[in-house]
Amino acid sequence: MSKETSTWLNTHVLIGFTDKRGHAWHYRADHQGTEPNHYPGPIPITEVKRRLFGWSAEPARVFVEDRFGLRLAEHHLGVTTSDTGDLLAIHTDEYGIHQYSTWLLDNVAALLDDGLAIGSAGLLRERKQAWVSVEIPDNITTPEGVQFRPNLLACSSHDASLKTRYKRVVTNVVCDNTMNLSLREDGQEVAIVHKRNSALHLLSAREALQIVHTVADDFAAEVKKLCQTTVTDRAWKAFLDAHTPIPTEPGRGRTNAANKRAALTRLWTSDSRVSPWKNTGWGVVQAVNTHLNHEALIRGAGRAERNMTRVMTGELAKHDRTAAATLHKVLATV
Template sequence: MSLLAPAAPSDFTLIGHAQQRGDAWLPRQRVIGGQSNFYPGAIPVADVERRLFGWKGERRRIAVERPAQWNEEPSHVGVDGVPSVWDAIDSRVAITRDDSGDNTVFGVVSQKYEIHQYRDWLLRDVANLLDDSLSISSAGYLRHGALAWVEISVPANVRVARGVTFRPNLLATSSMDGTSATIFKRTVTDVVCDNTRRVALKEDGEELRVRHTKGSGFRIASAREALDLVYEARDVFAAQIEELLATPVSDAQWGEFLKVLVPEGTRTGKPDSEHRAMEKARQRAELDRLYRTDSRCGQWHGTAHGALQAVNTYEHHVLAPRQRERGARNAEWTVDGEFDRRDKRHYADLVRLLEG
């Protein structure tokens, strides 16, 4: 690890097909290294390698500091002033990046942990899937490179009933901190509001997971197979939108849904404090505003799609991130599946309410 190398930015995103994205993307535009992170069309593979993945994860031995015994030669004085030695732990290793000047440690993992180098797993193998029908639409890393992704999609937006416009994607993600397998999953980007949506709210099984173990390998063999997955996502999501648009939601049902989303009282059944009650009332009012009048949601109010769109937009653009910039939080929730889990939970709650 070179201590002379400049420290990498903690979060770095490249955004492609900018001309076909809505205005919601504009706050994420940055100039890094004298070059914009926005691309009017597809992101070149060479740019992803040069700007994002021109480094490797590497394994580092770790040790535990302990007081030296009476018959041992101390190697140093510990922070508490006690003569100490280091004991190597051979069953565990630390994962770092080989170009970092800040000695960032992504995680401590088993000796058997296999590093999935992003250049190989998220770029080389994904690049083999690209043709005239698929291109890189976004790529990036989070937390100095602990998490990363490359997203590929079709060149054109898809339009369905009543002005709903989206982009179906195949998202490849991986980690170097031991928290996640390498995952290939279908996602959908709602163009009008820069929201990531779950493709199929009713089912699981939308992911291909490859564990960080020896002998694991890439199992999407061809561009044709990848394109089939993207087009299947398009068809499933379009049919789902049609169904949600055809499902009416009365004002009374929307009011009940708001109480499910932002329930009154504490989890133990005690009344909210005055401050907490006011905060919850503000949250419900903002959700109601999005649902009825916001340009990203209001045109579909009175439908199940409008209700879910309002919640999804609230979580992407209003819900305050904790100690993170919003774009980085949204990217992380997309990569680690938090938006998927929330979408599925909100859909299940709405269905239960509509079914009485």
């Protein structure tokens, strides 16, 4: 992680409930700036508005300049920041701006019950993306020893890289990883396209998401099922062959595959974030998720930024589901 990326993460990302979860893994004390970005309890909504959302995205006219001079680009819309004038994106005039403060704070407050508070919030990609995570105050520990925090994650963008989404996820406390709520794809999020006059229908969104209080039981049931799934050493090797096959031809691909298999096996056998659940289905999912979050090769972005982007786009959830589906296929044949 470059110092610039670390400084951004430690000033433009706010982490709450550190008395329950500890510091975020990207925490660097010397990159905190004048105000710490970690809070022992919930993050006050006033802090999120002041430190992250104290500006707005403003529409701007777009011009083109060529040998015919300077002309207005009709049917196009620029998006700029109200405080610095930075250009965030250029869209067609059908694009609808979703202000972070409205869509990630006000709408979420209307969706949720009392007893929930902001657990994390942040800006990424030079403020082109943002998220707010709402959580219950206490960690939950399953009988199998898996400690987690249920979340409702709200995220959006100004560069069309993300729809505005409200989704149920969990934070796995032992590794500070975000994980998909379940291996199902249905009913886990509500997405709104950035179009003029787009709106969130609160009642239908609430019914679809079933809100954060239902996350604990659903996730705990998934953990129990996976922990009761036995994965022998032979099945683990078969899983590696299916999940990360080694190419027959020598080269970078073969080397990368061998390195990934070695890293997954080390997590499986001797890493405290995974090894307590060795020889179970949960151990398999945990090994794959932890490797992707903390050890997989990253190109073109910092690890923390890439991890959060994967969560917001749903890519991480697909990885979890794919790993579990591969495991079930392997167990049916071994």
